Amino acid sequence: MGFHDEDDFEDMSEQQRMELEDDVLESAIINSYLMLTGKLKFSDLMQQSTGDIIAVTTFDPDEGPTLEQLETIIEYFEEDEQYEKCAEIKKILDEMYPKK
Numbered sequence: 001m002g003f004h005d006e007d008d009f010e011d012m013s014e015q016q017r018m019e020l021e022d023d024v025l026e027s028a029i030i031n032s033y034l035m036l037t038g039k040l041k042f043s044d045l046m047q048q049s050t051g052d053i054i055a056v057t058t059f060d061p062d063e064g065p066t067l068e069q070l071e072t073i074i075e076y077f078e079e080d081e082q083y084e085k086c087a088e089i090k091k092i093l094d095e096m097y098p099k100k
Helices: 006-011 014-036 042-048 067-079 083-096
Strands: none
Touching: 014 042, 014 067, 014 083, 067 083
16 A cells, blocks of 8 residues: 555545554564664665655664663564564563663
């Protein structure tokens, strides 16, 4: 589904909006996972952005992810039963936010 501007979004049905939001969230989480695990550089992600495809992440690449953002990524992969990815992000979470 292409998305060009705000008018396109306004013309969508509620179902189409929800599907678009789900697609964007999924892309953001997958892109974030790939960047956090070193499988994709932000510069490469930006080069992939063309037309209807937007480079999105769940966090600001300049600031890095918050604890809550990392937990959201883990929850997403947990719901999808992708436990290896959960473990990779959990390791990053523990390194960035060690328990005191």
